[in-house]
Amino acid sequence: MQNDRFLKACRREQVDCTPVWLMRQAGRYMPEYMAIRKKYDFLTMCKTPELAAEVTLQPINRLGVDAAILFADILLPLEGMGIDLKFAKNEGPVISNPVRTIQDVEQIRILEAEEATPYVMEAIRLIRKELDGRVPLIGFSGAPFTVASYIIEGGGSKEYKNCKTLMWKAPEIWDALMDKISQVLLKYLKAQIKAGAQAVQMFDSWVGALSPDDYETYVMPYSRYVLDALKDEGVPVIHFANNASTMLESVVKAGGDVIGIDWRINIDAAWSRIGYDKAIQGNLDPFTLFAPPELIEEKVKRILEMAGNRPGHIFNLGHGINKETPVENAIALVEAVHKYSKR
Amino acid sequence: MQNDRFLKACRREQVDCTPVWLMRQAGRYMPEYMAIRKKYDFLTMCKTPELAAEVTLQPINRLGVDAAILFADILLPLEGMGIDLKFAKNEGPVISNPVRTIQDVEQIRILEAEEATPYVMEAIRLIRKELDGRVPLIGFSGAPFTVASYIIEGGGSKEYKNCKTLMWKAPEIWDALMDKISQVLLKYLKAQIKAGAQAVQMFDSWVGALSPDDYETYVMPYSRYVLDALKDEGVPVIHFANNASTMLESVVKAGGDVIGIDWRINIDAAWSRIGYDKAIQGNLDPFTLFAPPELIEEKVKRILEMAGNRPGHIFNLGHGINKETPVENAIALVEAVHKYSKR
Numbered sequence: 001m002q003n004d005r006f007l008k009a010c011r012r013e014q015v016d017c018t019p020v021w022l023m024r025q026a027g028r029y030m031p032e033y034m035a036i037r038k039k040y041d042f043l044t045m046c047k048t049p050e051l052a053a054e055v056t057l058q059p060i061n062r063l064g065v066d067a068a069i070l071f072a073d074i075l076l077p078l079e080g081m082g083i084d085l086k087f088a089k090n091e092g093p094v095i096s097n098p099v100r101t102i103q104d105v106e107q108i109r110i111l112e113a114e115e116a117t118p119y120v121m122e123a124i125r126l127i128r129k130e131l132d133g134r135v136p137l138i139g140f141s142g143a144p145f146t147v148a149s150y151i152i153e154g155g156g157s158k159e160y161k162n163c164k165t166l167m168w169k170a171p172e173i174w175d176a177l178m179d180k181i182s183q184v185l186l187k188y189l190k191a192q193i194k195a196g197a198q199a200v201q202m203f204d205s206w207v208g209a210l211s212p213d214d215y216e217t218y219v220m221p222y223s224r225y226v227l228d229a230l231k232d233e234g235v236p237v238i239h240f241a242n243n244a245s246t247m248l249e250s251v252v253k254a255g256g257d258v259i260g261i262d263w264r265i266n267i268d269a270a271w272s273r274i275g276y277d278k279a280i281q282g283n284l285d286p287f288t289l290f291a292p293p294e295l296i297e298e299k300v301k302r303i304l305e306m307a308g309n310r311p312g313h314i315f316n317l318g319h320g321i322n323k324e325t326p327v328e329n330a331i332a333l334v335e336a337v338h339k340y341s342k343r
Numbered sequence: 344m345q346n347d348r349f350l351k352a353c354r355r356e357q358v359d360c361t362p363v364w365l366m367r368q369a370g371r372y373m374p375e376y377m378a379i380r381k382k383y384d385f386l387t388m389c390k391t392p393e394l395a396a397e398v399t400l401q402p403i404n405r406l407g408v409d410a411a412i413l414f415a416d417i418l419l420p421l422e423g424m425g426i427d428l429k430f431a432k433n434e435g436p437v438i439s440n441p442v443r444t445i446q447d448v449e450q451i452r453i454l455e456a457e458e459a460t461p462y463v464m465e466a467i468r469l470i471r472k473e474l475d476g477r478v479p480l481i482g483f484s485g486a487p488f489t490v491a492s493y494i495i496e497g498g499g500s501k502e503y504k505n506c507k508t509l510m511w512k513a514p515e516i517w518d519a520l521m522d523k524i525s526q527v528l529l530k531y532l533k534a535q536i537k538a539g540a541q542a543v544q545m546f547d548s549w550v551g552a553l554s555p556d557d558y559e560t561y562v563m564p565y566s567r568y569v570l571d572a573l574k575d576e577g578v579p580v581i582h583f584a585n586n587a588s589t590m591l592e593s594v595v596k597a598g599g600d601v602i603g604i605d606w607r608i609n610i611d612a613a614w615s616r617i618g619y620d621k622a623i624q625g626n627l628d629p630f631t632l633f634a635p636p637e638l639i640e641e642k643v644k645r646i647l648e649m650a651g652n653r654p655g656h657i658f659n660l661g662h663g664i665n666k667e668t669p670v671e672n673a674i675a676l677v678e679a680v681h682k683y684s685k686r
Binding site: 159160161165210213214244247263264265269285 | 609631645667
């Protein structure tokens with residue numbers, strides 16, 4: 001590995017400077033990405049290993065980030081489960097057969113990930129070959145709650161009314177669904193690691209809609225099931241629970257070697273609550289990249305200062321990079337992180 | 344005052360049981376409300392004191408809550424500022440002339456509230472008369488950041504990109520705008536108190552989009568300006584910053600006799616960070632009202648237990664009540680709070 005800063009930081013080892021990558025770094029803010037996206041729809045890009053590999057590598061070349069993250073979508077495992085997934089124009093994912101009854105849950109299949117999503121594993125093998133040891137490759141999945149929220153709501157949601165109502169009114173259906181989803185996600189992440197992912201991240205993007213009690217009762221056991229079972233796979237696991245820093249202690253209990261945090265909390269306060277036996281990832285507000293370069297620099301320095309020179313900080317945004325972000329600002333961010341964190 | 348539980352709790356005095364009211368309690372989940380809403384559009388209802396008074400009183404009669412809250416909208420002061428506000432069908436507020444330049448800010452007028460929103464003050468006088476001392480009346484406004492976010496974005500927003508970009512790129516425009524908004528909101532709340540509001544709440548509904556640093560730099564001074572200036576008005580002030588419990592200490596620094604919290608944090612953890620010299624309001628997930636009655640009861644008991652028998656707890660939802668909420672569950676909630684908190 002030519003650049004192993006990211007993996008070292010995941011293991012809380014000393015590094016020459018703080019590693020940085022950006023959530024959704026392979027995305028629409030890059031002209032190189034849009035050139036391909038114009039020719040193919042989103043799902044086709046996900047399902048064509050050569051295209052997925054190409055866009056995965058774009059930010060490595062352009063931004064100089066310290067890790068690649070697989071180009072994919074957290075909902076790709078749905079198809080193999082027998083759930084019909086489409087991406088409507090500008091509307092995000094649409095699921096025509098949302099799951100709400102025990103019969104719906106019973107119909108969900110649990111396939112091997114190489115059978116359900118062979119193109120993902122093929123993309124990983126291809127990316128590893130093309131990266132040729134330049135930087136490590138991160139695989140990823142959604143977390144059980146976040147995936148369940150799409151499956152129950154039938155797409156994205158603002159308030160998770162159906163999801164919460166099912167959870168509270170029919171806990172037996174909820175548990176059966178979460179159990180199946182967790183099994184699928186575990187198989188999916190294990191297969192990614194086997195195919196060559198050198199770290200994995202579990203995204204609990206929407207779990208911030210829950211109270212701490214509901215998280216502990218209805219969600220934590222399933223996240224923990226997946227995260228516990230990954231402990232022996234030999235790669236670092238990042239657990240990112242978005243908008244959930246009020247229940248950080250519970251998120252940490254669920255597991256993960258690295259805890260990802262959003263920008264709503266100061267990183268020093270977050271790390272002291274997480275415990276210094278875990279690495280931490282974060283946490284610049286993604287919209288900071290619309291600010292003037294001097295302010296971006298100032299905010300990078302502030303986060304680096306708060307994180308201190310303690311080993312185990314991976315710099316990232318607090319959420320995915322926005323599609324209208326000026327590329328030059330993303331480049332400036334990566335440079336600033338490296339420059340101001342030089343040991 | 345026949346029922347002064349709410350005002351006593353605001354002042355952290357002993358009460359016979361925990362007072363409860365619900366954010367957006369005068370709203371679409373009530374058939375009585377919908378019967379009127381069918382005949383008039385939303386703005387007409389806000390601007391007709393008799394209608395505003397009628398819907399303000401509906402939940403007092405139906406739910407048995409311990410306070411009335413004025414039926415109004417946080418954006419009503421915009422018209423007097425020279426900002427054009429409409430409510431599009433199912434789309435919420437639309438502002439055709441969003442403010443983005445220093446010229447735009449310069450054009451904003453600062454009128455006396457009795458001149459800008461006479462109908463609000465008239466509604467307050469009418470409600471006080473009709474309430475006839477049964478329960479106290481709460482007035483309210485948006486907080487400077489939340490109002491600014493609508494004015495800059497031109498309506499509701501998910502990510503506040505324009506708002507944040509202006510804040511960071513043109514702090515002099517931001518400050519000029521926030522200064523004017525703060526002056527307008529202060530006049531608005533003072534006029535409500537003069538007209539008869541016996542407590543006021545400042546809603547910072549969208550400030551949770553900010554990092555703690557940005558809150559302290561760009562927002563707190565303005566919220567504090569308004570809250571400080573209300574100290575001598577002789578009524579309790581509730582400060583509710585939604586989705587902002589990761590920066591609760593800063594919210595408390597901005598001011599308020601009562602701090603409102605959403606459901607993303609345990610109320611005991613929140614109160615210990617706020618300090619017991621403040622009262623606290625919250626914090627049931629509003630979607631709990633879609634759960635079975637036994638679970639609603641259980642969750643009410645849990646919040647009451649966490650709050651303890653310490654004086655100064657006002658029970659509320661962690662956010663506005665959802666328009667599809669079954670009325671009988673809202674009634675059951677109010678009953679449960681009174682029943683299980685009896686001293």
